[in-house]
Amino acid sequence: MTLNMLIMGPAGAGKGTMSELIEKKYNVAHISTGDMFRSEIKNNTELGQKATEYIKQGLLVPDEVTIAMVLKRMSQPDCDGGYLLDGFPRSLVQANVFDTKVIETPKEVNIVINLTVDKEALFDRIENRRICRQCGAVYNMHTLPPKVEGVCDNCGGELYQRADDNRESLERRMQSYEEETFPVLTHYRRLNLVHDVNASQTIEEVWADVQKVIDGFIAEHQEGK
Numbered sequence: 001m002t003l004n005m006l007i008m009g010p011a012g013a014g015k016g017t018m019s020e021l022i023e024k025k026y027n028v029a030h031i032s033t034g035d036m037f038r039s040e041i042k043n044n045t046e047l048g049q050k051a052t053e054y055i056k057q058g059l060l061v062p063d064e065v066t067i068a069m070v071l072k073r074m075s076q077p078d079c080d081g082g083y084l085l086d087g088f089p090r091s092l093v094q095a096n097v098f099d100t101k102v103i104e105t106p107k108e109v110n111i112v113i114n115l116t117v118d119k120e121a122l123f124d125r126i127e128n129r130r131i132c133r134q135c136g137a138v139y140n141m142h143t144l145p146p147k148v149e150g151v152c153d154n155c156g157g158e159l160y161q162r163a164d165d166n167r168e169s170l171e172r173r174m175q176s177y178e179e180e181t182f183p184v185l186t187h188y189r190r191l192n193l194v195h196d197v198n199a200s201q202t203i204e205e206v207w208a209d210v211q212k213v214i215d216g217f218i219a220e221h222q223e224g225k
């Protein structure tokens with residue numbers, strides 16, 4: 001059985017940081033819809049042009065655009081060995097279309113990791129977040145600063161602040177999370193797939209809890225329970 005996972009949580013919960021660690025340790029395809037959109041925008045593609053205004057404002061990109069992009073990506077062979085969807089599904093329409101595609105197939109979702117954080121902490125994390133242009137590594141100017149200011153420890157790439165990491169956009173992203181994404185969590189909770197992880201802890205502690213969830217799932221399936 002492959003690891004078919006979703007990672008959920010509001011902006012600033014640490015989805016990107018945990019995804020990097022999960023991808024490395026468990027060797028699954030990491031699919032971040034936010035990263036995919038940013039790359040389309042950078043390359044000025046038709047899809048990027050469609051998405052850019054929504055992202056700048058902190059609104060969700062329309063479902064049909066997002067769903068088509070994810071399903072295309074999911075059909076690539078690296079997803080056959082397990083995947084980690086980061087930032088998708090973010091609306092009930094996305095969840096329903098996605099579930100219908102994967103249900104009773106080897107790609108059916110088996111773990112949903114939900115990162116929970118106090119709302120006040122999120123603003124602070126987002127405003128201090130910096131990302132490597134080259135490898136996507138995530139830093140925090142207070143809690144996880146790079147060794148040299150503005151330079152990625154991993155690859156020497158330039159660090160930047162996301163255009164939508166400002167208060168106005170963040171408030172809209174929080175609102176869209178509560179209104180549109182929260183119901184997705186309720187939906188997966190009903191299917192008994194959700195594992196809540198307290199993401200207000202240190203990165204090491206959050207990572208330890210995330211590994212417990214995934215290793216627990218692996219052990220259960222090895223025992224054939």
Ligand code: AMP
Pocket residue numbers: 011033034035037054055056058059060061062066086087088089090091094164173
């Ligand atoms: P993220 O990097 O996950 O914070 O996503 C950045 C932005 O990309 C979001 O604020 C949305 O505008 C857009 N986006 C990412 N994933 C989705 C999705 N599943 N549905 C709609 N819009 C999305």
